[in-house]
Amino acid sequence: MPPSLRSHIDDLIDAASQIILGKQDEIKLALACLIARGHLLIEDVPGTGKTTLAHALARLLGLQFQRIQFTSDLLPADILGVSVFERETSTFRFRPGPVFAQLVLADEINRATPKTQSALLEAMEERQITADGQTLPLPEPFFVIATQNPSYQIGTFPLPESQLDRFLLRIHLGYPERAAELELLQSQSRRDLLENLHPVIALDRLQDLQRAVQEQIVAGRLIDYVYALLDVTRQNADFVTGLSPRAGLGLLAAARAWSLIEGRDHVLPEDVQHMFPHVAGHRLHRTSDGRNPVAEELSSLLRDIALP
């Protein structure tokens, strides 16, 4: 990796850490997700800075940013856009919805009906939308950060498993550390800080980073290890279903991105282990109660698989 890319990564993380205090690991995870061309799911109670994180990333990367607040009456057209009849030309013209942005924040995605959810999720997967027989590509890069309240809150439609699979990573922000929170309380409003943020890298640098991720070296032994991890979730009776091949590819892509952020040109088992809970957490469901496994269950899974 050229040193310039390296410094871009550091700059990005530093700048974001100024806004979202005490969450450096989460910032790095979000960045990893972005440069691995994946979509990010942030799951947490309101007010923990989910929106701020998404907004800060968009500003720092110089991406067009759109926020969609999901509600139970939101319709697919509200996201994708509608065709409007134009009197002057007597034709229908497609008016793009908020999804036509480089970074889309889908706030509280589990408050919308499944129909609306799946409209977004299909757009995420295909990176294009089809309206009135027309196929329209979404901007490049296209990055969705969805936030969701923990599903036990009232009035939510939990995302179906098949659609959760489309999020590369899921992270929790959680409450900040004491020191970080004290600083947060003392300093000026985050909104004002966001206004003053300037992009630290250009768009084509970001694409360089995305390309660099794909060139990270993955040893055969590491592929074996990833397979062993996938396999154990499939053999394990504690889970309803195991991880899909897409999840396996995702795990490798995420580990590649993480190793790049860590400043290496090759992937280590530690990278895989670090990403595994974030890749597998939202994809696996316990047989006992249908919920996602807790962090401890995932790390004990990791402990059981010896490095090949």
Place this chain on the structure above:
Amino acid sequence: MIHRLLSFRLLARHSSPNYTLRRDQGAWLLAAAALTLAPHLLGMPPWVAILCPVLLAWRGWRLWHGQLAPARWLLIPLALAAVIGVRISHGHFFGKVPGLTLLAVLLSLKLLESRNMRDIRVAVLLCLFLQFGFFFNNQSLPMTLLALVTIVLTIGSLLALIDPAAKTRERLGMSVQLIIHGLPFMLVFFVLFPRLAMPLWGMPSDNSAITGLSDSMAPGTISELSLSDEIAFRAEFIGPPPPPIARYWRGPVMNDFDGRSWRIAPRPLRNQPLYTPTGVRVDYQLTVEPHYQIWLPVLDFPAGPVDNVRFSHDFQTLSRTPLNGRMQFRFSSYPETMVGLDENAWILSQARQLPRTGNPRARALAAELRGETPEQTLSQILVWMRDAGFTYTLQPPLFDVDSVDFFLFDARLGFCEHFASAFVFLMRSAGIPARIVTGYQGGTVNPINQIMVVRQSDAHAWAEVWLEGRGWVRVDPTALVAPLRITDGLAGALSSSEGELPIFLRPEFFWLRDLRFRWEVIANEWNRMVLTYNYARQRDLLEDIGLDTLEPPSLIAVMITVGVLLFIIMLLVWARHARDERDALDRAWALFSNKLARHGLARAPAEGPLDFSRRLAAALPAHAGTLGDICARYARLRYRPPASNDDIQELSHAIRTLDLK
């Protein structure tokens, strides 16, 4: 391990025009060459024995001080001079010793001038060939062991070139391992390679030095032989061995006397002996060391016919072919047999022949002691000899003219040949047919394997007298003077003042004798299993496994098939080994974890190198640098392919030498 050798990548890289030997590599090579040359130099012209060590020392100096490289203009004249020197020393280049001498000089020169990898490999090949040459003259077990050591060193020096990072112990270990890999092939080729009844070609021989008894005997012949501790032959008895007093091993029989030395008479040979064996029977197997003649030492008197053996009129037992190698014979002897009861008159007259003149005093004595019957004459002469005050000694004074007179009347000091010679002279002077029998008397039974060993120091000469009605009768005049020689062997008979006794014969070295008994057993097994594995033994063995109908060409086909099968098996084993997930890097990493486990810091199965490194740094801050470095190197080598073998070697070396004290 093998794949490291199979990848000649490194070798190829080092073939670049100039390759400077590292000190340890050079030391290996020099040690291998020195050990290879040492056994050869003993038998080579003195100038070679001096030149080769000097050249090696020069090479050593170059290695250590990096200077004094020989100039090219000097090398060519030096090589030419050496070649001419060999030509002058030996007169030709053919034959074993001239060839080996030439190779020895060339090896030393090659080592001296070696500039690149090719030169060094040529030198290694020369070493291996010279080691092969060890066996031209000597196939004994010690020589084989020496050869084995030098081969281990030579292969080790080759390994040092291929894998400079390996430590001495690893090189030795790997070298031994490689040789062990070769063992199955060696066994197959040794057992199955067709042995021929007659060799297709003979080993070029420089000199077949006759050892042991020969077909003539002069004063001093046997006493000289007695100082040699070499083994003459071994006898394995079926049943109890005869008592010491009956251990007369009959060898060449001497009839013709020229006043000083005795010679054998021309001998017509036949397949059947001239006597009818009667009485007690003693069965035994002889393994005779090569003496390049045809006589065989046997107990009186063997029955015939025996394969490859003929009998003479004077009751010698003779091999059809000279004993150029160690040979085995099976005999049944009948000690009570009477021989020569009706001996023909011509032989009897031959046995009364004396030179016309000389030794007048002995002739006079014989006339004086002559009795009415031959028996009476015999007993009177024996009584006279017993009472005349002779001393049995290894170093009698020698006298050229009238040696019998000198011995009988002046010196009265003598060894068995003097006694036998004087006795036969007296008997013949008295008109009684008599002759000298040379051979061996005695032999030591090894208490461990019950095999009797007879050495050159047991060489003996006695006499045989023909008496009407009794035929040829053995008379041993030495027994009168020194009866202990017959019952206790040479050491018992000689007074302790005789300082020349071979060390093994001295009583105070009984423990050495015991050690020798044990060594003898091993050496005998070696002879039995390896050196005497000949045509007949191979036939026996093949019969056991049902292959005896095969002719040599089919046998070679079988041998090659078995060899190829072995090779395939080894390849399969190797392939499985190679498939084994644990490669050198894994083993090194496991060793690292094991070393840390002793400090309670074993790596968890799922713990990656970086996590491990962080945990180690926290637990052992004093070693954080070293441990972190090892972990980082492992992580890179394992997860950032391709990894170079050199780096893996270096890392495993670092891990092996890691000391957390």
